[in-house]
Every structure is written in C-alpha cells, then in structure tokens.
Amino acid sequence: MAWYDEAVFYHIYPLGLSGAPALNEGAELTHRLRDLEPWIDHMKEINCNALYIGPLFESVGHGYETTDYKQLDRRLGDNDDLKHFVQVCHDKGIHVILDGVFNHTGREFFAFKDLQKNRENSPYKDWYCNVNFYGNNEYNDGFSYDNWGGFNLLVKLNQKNPQVKDYLYDVIRFWVSEFDIDGIRLDAADVLDFDFMKGMRHVANEVKPDFWLMGEVIHGEYNRWVNAQMLHSVTNYHLNKALWSGCNDHNFFEIAHTVKRLYDMGGCHYDNMKLYNFADNHDVERIINKLQNRDHYSIVHILMYTLPGIPSIYYGSEFAIEGRKEKGSDASLRPALSLDDYRDAIQTNPHTELVGKLGKIRQETPVLSYGEYRELLLTTRQYAFARTWNEKDVITAVNNDDAECTLRIPYQGSQASFTGLISGKKYEVENGQIVLSLDASTGDILR
Numbered sequence: 001m002a003w004y005d006e007a008v009f010y011h012i013y014p015l016g017l018s019g020a021p022a023l024n025e026g027a028e029l030t031h032r033l034r035d036l037e038p039w040i041d042h043m044k045e046i047n048c049n050a051l052y053i054g055p056l057f058e059s060v061g062h063g064y065e066t067t068d069y070k071q072l073d074r075r076l077g078d079n080d081d082l083k084h085f086v087q088v089c090h091d092k093g094i095h096v097i098l099d100g101v102f103n104h105t106g107r108e109f110f111a112f113k114d115l116q117k118n119r120e121n122s123p124y125k126d127w128y129c130n131v132n133f134y135g136n137n138e139y140n141d142g143f144s145y146d147n148w149g150g151f152n153l154l155v156k157l158n159q160k161n162p163q164v165k166d167y168l169y170d171v172i173r174f175w176v177s178e179f180d181i182d183g184i185r186l187d188a189a190d191v192l193d194f195d196f197m198k199g200m201r202h203v204a205n206e207v208k209p210d211f212w213l214m215g216e217v218i219h220g221e222y223n224r225w226v227n228a229q230m231l232h233s234v235t236n237y238h239l240n241k242a243l244w245s246g247c248n249d250h251n252f253f254e255i256a257h258t259v260k261r262l263y264d265m266g267g268c269h270y271d272n273m274k275l276y277n278f279a280d281n282h283d284v285e286r287i288i289n290k291l292q293n294r295d296h297y298s299i300v301h302i303l304m305y306t307l308p309g310i311p312s313i314y315y316g317s318e319f320a321i322e323g324r325k326e327k328g329s330d331a332s333l334r335p336a337l338s339l340d341d342y343r344d345a346i347q348t349n350p351h352t353e354l355v356g357k358l359g360k361i362r363q364e365t366p367v368l369s370y371g372e373y374r375e376l377l378l379t380t381r382q383y384a385f386a387r388t389w390n391e392k393d394v395i396t397a398v399n400n401d402d403a404e405c406t407l408r409i410p411y412q413g414s415q416a417s418f419t420g421l422i423s424g425k426k427y428e429v430e431n432g433q434i435v436l437s438l439d440a441s442t443g444d445i446l447r
Contacts, residue, residue, distance in 0.1 A: 002210040003095050003182070004232065005274070006369045007050035008305075008359045009312035010043040012036070013282040014053055015063050016334030017315055020075035024060050024067075031077040033085055038339050039315070040088055045346055046318055047359025051089055052185055052214075054099025056082065062330075063099070064187060065106030065153050069171045070178075079178065086179050097183035097212060098175070102168050103192055104147065104154040107139070112155055116141060127164050129156040148188060159196035168196075169203045176207040189215025189225060189234065197230045214276050223265045226273055236275035236309055238262060243279065243303060244287060247296040247400050252383040256375060259307055259385075263373055270308050270372050277309035279317060282334050286316075286323035294320075295441035298354055299398045302422070302443040305358040306387065306396040308373050313355055320351040361421050361445060367394040377409050382438075384409045397436060398443035409434045418446035 014020075017039075018032035043051060055063030058071045072082045089096050105112060111124035115131070119142070125131055128145050135144030137152050146156035157164055175181050183204075186192060192215070204211040215225050217234040225231045242258035245251075266273025279287040279300050288294055297320060305311045316323075316335065319342050323333045345352035362368050371387030371394065378384075382405055384397040393413045399405045411434050418427045418434065422444045427434050438444065 001370075002212070004050065004210065004212045004310065006363065006366070007095065007310050008048045008362050009050045009052050009276070009310065010039075010046075010048040011278070011281060011312050011314045012039065012051065012053045013315070013334045014056060014076055015073070016282070016331075017337055018076060019336030020073075022061065022331070024058070024073065024075055027074070029074040029078060031081055032075060033072070033077040033081040037085060037088055040085075040092055040094065042339055043094060044092055046313070046352065046356040047363055048313065049093055049363065050095045050097070050182075052097050052312065054185065055101055055187075056098055057101075060106055060108055061153075064101050065104075065108075066101050067106050067108040068110075069168075070174055082179050086181060090180065095182040097185055097214065098181055099187055100172070100184040101187045102157065102159070102171075102196075103188040104156050107153060107155060109155075115143075119143065126161050127158055129158045148191070159193035165196060165199055169199065172200070172203050173207055176211070182208070182210075183212030183214065186213065186215040186231070189231065190217040190220065194230065197225070201230055221265060222262070222275065223273065226266075226275070233274055233276050233310065235281075236262070236277045239275070239304075239307070239309065240278055240280075240284070243300045244290040247299055248290075248292045250381050250400055252378060252380060252398075252400065255303065256378050256383060256385075259373065260375070263308065270370070273308070275309045276312060277304050277307065278312045278314065279304055280323075280333075281312075281314050283330065285325055285333065286314075286321060288317070288320045289322050289324050293400075293402075293441060296400060297351055299400055299441060299443055301354060301358055302396060302398055302445065305362050306368055306394070306445055307385075308387075311358075311362065318352045318355040319345055319349055357422065361447075365394055365421075365445075365447060367392050367447075376411065377407060381405070382407055386411075386413070388413070395434070395446040396443065397438060397446070399438035400441060402440050404437060404439050406435065406437045409436070420444040421447055 057066055058068035058073050059065050072079050086096050111127045114124050115122045130146045133143045137144050148154040204213050213231045214233040215231045217225055218237045222234050225234050238258050242255045246255040316337055326332050346356050367387050367389045371389035374386045376384045381401040382399050387394045411429055416429050427436055
C-alpha cells in the first residue's frame with residue numbers, strides 16, 4: 001500500500017490561481033506562490049490529502065514552454081518559495097506532485113538557443129526531433145523541427161537521445177533532492193517515448209519510496225502506459241466523458257460500460273489499473289457548465305469518489321464556479337481566485353459541503369481505495385454497484401431521474417444492514433435485497 005492508493009487530490013494551476021501575468025517578460029521576481037499557502041488549509045478542510053500543482057518552472061507564457069527546469073517561474077517566486085510550500089504541505093499531511101513537461105521545451109531553453117546560434121555545429125542539434133536545416137518556420141529560424149500540437153512554440157525533444165534522457169532524469173533527481181516532491185504528472189504522456197518512460201520508472205524507484213508517476217493520456221488502451229514497467233496511473237478521460245454525458249443523456253449504461261471496459265483493461269483486478277479520476281481540469285470546461293441539469297453535480301462527484309480510481313478536485317470546482325473555453329483560449333478555465341470570497345463555503349455552499357463530505361467518506365472508508373468493483377443494478381436512470389475489500393462491502397446508488405425513485409438492489413453479501421453516509425438513513429437487507437428511496441438527482445453511499 002502506497003500513499004497514492006488512499007489519495008484524494010486537489011489540483012492547482014498556479015499561474016492562473018495566483019493571478020500571474022500571462023507573459024513572462026523578465027520582470028522582477030514576485031513571490032506569488034507564498035500567497036497560495038492558505039489554500040493548503042482549504043485542501044485539508046475539504047479532506048484532500050494530495051496536491052497536483054503545475055506547471056511551476058520558468059517559462060514564457062502558460063508554463064508548458066519550459067525555459068529552465070531547475071528554476072521556479074519568476075512570476076511565482078524563487079526556489080526557496082517552492083521548498084517552503086512543499087514543506088508546509090508535508091507538515092499538514094499532503095503529498096505533492098508537479099508537472100513534468102518532458103515532451104517538449106520552449107524556444108528560450110538553453111539547448112534550443114544554442115541550436116539557433118550554431119545550427120549544424122550545435123552539440124544540441126540531436127536533442128530535438130527532425131531538425132531540418134533546409135526548412136524554415138514562422139519564426140524564420142532558417143530550419144524546421146517537430147513540435148507538439150502544431151505549435152512551434154513547443155519544440156519536440158528527442159527522448160531516444162541518451163543525453164536528453166540523462167538530462168531529464170537528472171531533473172527529476174534535482175526536484176526530489178531540492179523540493180522533496182512525491183511524484184510527477186507527465187504532460188503529454190500519450191506521445192512520450194515508451195523506453196524513456198521505462199527509464200523514468202527506474203529513476204522513480206531510485207529517488208524515493210512510493211514516488212508516483214501519473215501520465216496525461218486522453219485516448220487509447222490505458223494499460224499500454226499503466227503497468228509495472230512504466231507509469232503507475234494516467235488521467236481517466238474515458239470516465240470523465242462518460243460521467244457528464246451519461247448524466248446529460250440520462251444514460252447510466254454509458255458510465256457502467258466505461259467502468260467495465262476500464263476494469264477489463266486491468267484484468268478485472270483493481271490493483272492493476274488505478275486511474276486518476278476527475279470531473280474537470282485546466283484543459284476542459286468546468287463540470288457545472290457541461291451539465292444540462294446542474295443538480296447532477298452531486299451524482300458526478302458521488303460516482304467520481306466511489307468508482308474505481310483516485311479522485312481529484314480542480315481548484316474552484318468545489319464551489320461550482322463556471323468556466324468555458326472562449327475563442328480557443330483556456331484563460332477562463334484557469335482564473336485567479338481569492339479564498340476570502342469562499343471563506344464559509346463549506347457551511348453555505350452545498351457543492352463545497354458535498355465535496356468535503358465525500359473526501360471524509362473516502363478517507364474513512366478504505367474499501368473505496370482498495371475494493372474490487374461489482375455492478376448490482378443498472379437502468380438508464382438508476383445505477384448501483386459495490387466495492388468489496390476484506391469481506392466488507394460499500395454500495396453506491398444514484399438516481400439521475402427528475403423524480404424520486406425506489407431501488408431494489410440485489411445483495412448476496414455478508415452484511416445484514418447498512419448506513420447511508422450521505423443521507424444518514426439505515427438500510428436493512430431483506431430477502432436478498434436492499435430497498436431504498438432516492439430523491440431526484442441524488443445518491444447515497446451505503447456502508
């Protein structure tokens with residue numbers, strides 16, 4: 001058992017949350033990361049025990065066009081600020097992972113600057129993919145190269161080059177020795193070289209016990225990345241899509257089918273496929289904007305916290321803030337927020353109260369961290385399943401209908417009664433069934 005097995009994550013995009021300028025124009029260093037420290041207590045209040053924060057290191061804009069892997073972005077502060085931030089998290093029982101942007105660098109990175117200057121004579125010409133000195137680009141470099149996503153601002157690193165591998169592996173060692181981080185979220189892991197990631201797993205095993213590697217992967221068979229040789233986990237975009245569209249379409253079959261498909265990828269054993277579950281993040285629109293019926297917010301989060309996987313809350317979504325992509329920009333998804341504006345949210349905002357309650361349930365219910373999955377009841381608008389571990393069952397039941405419903409959940413387990421952790425109701429097992437009523441757009445967790 002590792003720390004991440006029982007993790008409930010909070011996700012911060014620090015340049016956005018801190019209100020940093022959109023462009024890093026070499027201005028005076030500003031200690032904005034210090035201003036984010038009150039959010040650590042907020043994470044504890046809503047019962048999160050792990051933090052994914054990033055990108056953090058020196059860049060020219062949104063943070064994914066890295067200029068210096070070993071220096072905190074001057075818009076956020078200096079390396080001492082990051083050391084202190086991680087230490088405060090650790091002191092309060094929160095593990096910290098950060099972004100590893102290893103697929104590409106920015107154009108201000110030292111190796112690319114040398115390539116611009118020395119061209120064919122640069123010792124770094126093989127650090128990047130498909131450099132063509134007969135080509136050109138919109139920057140008029142006099143050469144072309146592979147990039148990420150069609151953006152020449154993001155220059156594709158050659159991860160097959162041993163020097164590049166050694167450099168990036170040393171960056172990981174530096175982050176652990178300097179900042180004492182507990183893991184890395186690998187940006188664009190779906191296009192990283194597999195041998196590079198295998199080497200990274202060896203480094204992870206070397207630098208720290210239970211050092212966690214989680215990759216950003218959108219499509220595909222997740223077990224290609226999640227296995228004993230490569231990554232511990234990947235972003236669960238399959239479930240993310242199923243959660244909101246299954247609610248919008250009143251189609252729990254989509255959610256249940258997705259869960260079964262993911263479970264099958266792991267060989268029908270949860271230990272083989274512990275995915276990073278989320279309702280939204282810094283790249284997708286806020287969950288409250290995706291739901292046609294905003295009352296389904298509760299269903300999405302009850303499922304996210306109780307289905308197989310590791311749950312994560314993106315900063316602000318515990319308050320049900322809005323955020324849509326606008327004119328191709330992600331800026332509205334990454335807003336500056338003042339915690340003072342949400343000081344009493346856990347008492348006054350039902351969304352925040354729910355998220356806090358689910359975090360507490362998750363931390364106090366190991367079955368949800370380790371249990372195998374078993375579907376019990378499924379219709380288009382009602383869904384119930386069990387998680388089972390050490391001969392204990394926890395049952396989740398949800399109703400996305402617009403009216404109250406009564407569920408008769410078949411149950412053949414060893415327990416004679418349950419308590420609803422959300423409703424507080426008592427449920428008895430009679431004649432192989434649990435009978436419970438759920439209001440419209442609600443759910444309960446039976447323990």
